[in-house]
Amino acid sequence: MNIEVILKGPVKGLGAEADMVKVRPGYAxxxxxxxxxxxxxxxxxxxxxxxxxxxxGEREAAEAAAAQEKCGKLARLVLAFELKQAQEGAExxxxxxxxxxxxxxxxxxxxxxxRRDISHAKAINQxxxxxxxxxxxYSIKATIKIKVTGNTDExxxxxxxxxxxRKAAVSAEAKEDKSE
Numbered sequence: 001m002n003i004e005v006i007l008k009g010p011v012k013g014l015g016a017e018a019d020m021v022k023v024r025p026g027y028a029x030x031x032x033x034x035x036x037x038x039x040x041x042x043x044x045x046x047x048x049x050x051x052x053x054x055x056x057g058e059r060e061a062a063e064a065a066a067a068q069e070k071c072g073k074l075a076r077l078v079l080a081f082e083l084k085q086a087q088e089g090a091e092x093x094x095x096x097x098x099x100x101x102x103x104x105x106x107x108x109x110x111x112x113x114x115r116r117d118i119s120h121a122k123a124i125n126q127x128x129x130x131x132x133x134x135x136x137x138y139s140i141k142a143t144i145k146i147k148v149t150g151n152t153d154e155x156x157x158x159x160x161x162x163x164x165x166r167k168a169a170v171s172a173e174a175k176e177d178k179s180e
Contacts, residue, residue: 003028004041006049011037017059018052060138067136070111074134074142079105085127085150093150096125102132102146124148 002022010016020041023032032038039045079102083093103115113134120132130146
């Protein structure tokens, strides 16, 4: 026995503005109505749907424009990471650069990106240049260049011989790509 409500704003896992959804009476009475997220569906509230749809369209257009602008800024960004090399002169690194580390580097540079929105085809565990894709929503994807350099030092070599290597320190620097 569900009731129909009209959502006034986006509700995660349920819908967005102006969506007419069926929910359990307790969920509506105890969560949606007190927080002002929904109104019960009746003849008077059906008239509100048009204004809510207009508000939703404006919000989505603004979010899509912001995502497009963010995509342009991210496309010019180059992140530089330095990790410990397995051996001197080797391409392979100890450990790998994860999506969480990339997201943390982006946050340091002022870009709010969730680690689950970052995807890369294979693990970044070799010296060189790599590309990762960031999903910004609204079918907008930005490609970020990642430059990985290796570093060896004696302390790290001694630690690796003891079968308990220390975790490699990761630092990130961002700079704008001037080649475009």
